[in-house]
Amino acid sequence: MLPKNIKQAQSRSRKLSARIVGRQTIIVDSQTEAPGRHAVTIRYRSDRQTIEASCTCSWSSHQGVACAHVMAALETLAERKGRTLSYWLTEDEARRQRHRRFFLTRVGERERIEGVWITSRPMKRAA
Numbered sequence: 840m841l842p843k844n845i846k847q848a849q850s851r852s853r854k855l856s857a858r859i860v861g862r863q864t865i866i867v868d869s870q871t872e873a874p875g876r877h878a879v880t881i882r883y884r885s886d887r888q889t890i891e892a893s894c895t896c897s898w899s900s901h902q903g904v905a906c907a908h909v910m911a912a913l914e915t916l917a918e919r920k921g922r923t924l925s926y927w928l929t930e931d932e933a934r935r936q937r938h939r940r941f942f943l944t945r946v947g948e949r950e951r952i953e954g955v956w957i958t959s960r961p962m963k964r965a966a
């Protein structure tokens with residue numbers, strides 16, 4: 840499953856606070872969904888372009904990709920490198936951005952069957 844409206848999902852994710860607790864683990868606090876706190880696991884495949892993520896929320900446990908918690912976790916990791924992310928449902932849209940591209944999928948998804956595209960760009964400095 841992919842989010843139907845990925846831009847809306849991303850704007851929801853910006854309201855969540857994420858805390859990096861380990862090399863691959865980020866805890867995301869949710870104010871709307873019980874139990875209020877989710878653990879996100881992020882792993883890069885050896886191609887360095889594919890990101891595998893899992894989350895403890897119900898969307899993720901029902902084969903959902905790119906829940907708001909995973910997005911919040913990835914944005915927090917990107918922020919540490921001074922970057923910000925955008926999400927796209929097709930590679931074409933992602934390619935048009937002319938920024939570094941990643942593919943986000945589930946842990947254990949064998950091929951690139953289901954997932955979303957991410958582009959990463961330098962964060963604008965606050966004016």
Ligand SMILES: [Zn+2]
Pocket residue numbers: 877894895896897898899906907908909
């Ligand atoms: Zn989640």
